[in-house]
Amino acid sequence: MNFESINIWCWIIPILVGVLCAVFGYLLGKGGNTAIDHSSELNLLKDQNAKLEADLAACNKKMAAKSTAVVSSEIAFNKSAAKVAFGKNIKQDDLKVVEGIGPKIEGLFHNYDIKTWKTLSETSVSKCQQVLDSGGDRYKVHDPASWPMQAKMCYEGKWKKLHKWQVEHKRGKL
Template identity: 60%
Template sequence: MDFEYMDVWCWLIPLGIGLLCGLFGYLIGRGSNPTVDFNSEIKSLQQQNEKAKADLAKCQQKLAAGSALHSHTAQAFDAQAAKKALGKSVKFNDLSLVEGIGPKIRSLFHNFEINTWQALSETSVAKCQEVLDSGGDRYKVHDPASWPMQAKMAAEGKWKDLAKWQHEHKHGKL
C-alpha cells in the first residue's frame, strides 16, 4: 500500500466522525443519568452505622454482665474431690448423679436440651415435672422437687454438701 497517494481527508474524515460520535455519546449519556445526591445517602449510611455501633456496645455490655454472673458460680470440675466426698466416681455433668435421676430420666432431660448440672439447676420444678410427664405414666412416682437444688450443689462443686444432703434424704425426697 502506497501512503504517498493517500489523501489527508482519508484520515481527517474518520477522525472527525469519531470525535463527533464521542461528543454526542457523552451528551446523551450525561442527560440520561441525572445527578445523584450522594450526600443524603452517605448521611443515611452513617446513621445506620452509628446505630449498629450502639447496638454492638449494648450487646457487649450484656455479654460482660452475663459472664460476670456465671464466673463466680462456675468452677472447675474436680473429679477427685467428688469421688472422695460421694464415695463413687463422678462424670462431669452426669445428671444421674442427682438422687432420683437414672439413665432413662437423664435421656428425657437430654431431649429437652437440659444436659448439664448448671442447666438443671436453673430449671424450675414445674419444668422438671413436665419432662417427667413427657415420659409417660411410669415416671409419675418420681418427685423432682429437689433435683434443681442437688444439681446446683454439683455445678458449684459443693460435693460434701451434696453427699450430706443425699445421705440425709434417701431417694431424693424432701
C-alpha cells in the same frame, strides 16, 4: 296542586340540592387543607430516638462485656473431690448423680436439651415435672422438687454437702 307542574319540580329540587351540596363540599374541603407544621415535634422525636439508640448500644456493649466475664468464671469440675465425697468416680455433668434420676430419666432430660448440672439447676420444678410427664405414667412416682437444688450443688462443686443432704433425705425428698 296541579299534577302537570309537579313533574318539573321533581327535577329542579334534586338538581338544586345537588349543586348546593357540591358547592358547600368544595368550600369545606378547600378550607380543611391547611398544612400544620410538625417539623419541630419531628425533630424532637428524632433526637429522642437517637439518644435511645445510643443507650441501647451502650447496654448491648455492657452486656457483651459481662457475658465474656461470666464465661470465664465457670466453675471447674473437681473429679477428685467428688470421688472423696461419694467414694466412686463421678463424670462431669452426669445427671444420675442427682438422687432420683436414673439412666432413663437422664435420657428424658437430654431430649429436652438439659444435659448439664448447670442447666438442670436453672430449670424450674414444673419444667422437670413436664419432662417426667413426657415419659408416660411410669414416671409419676418420681418427685423432682429437689433436683434443681441438687444439680446446683453438683455444679458448684459442693460434693460433701450434696452427699450429706442425700443421706439425710432418702430418695431425694424434701
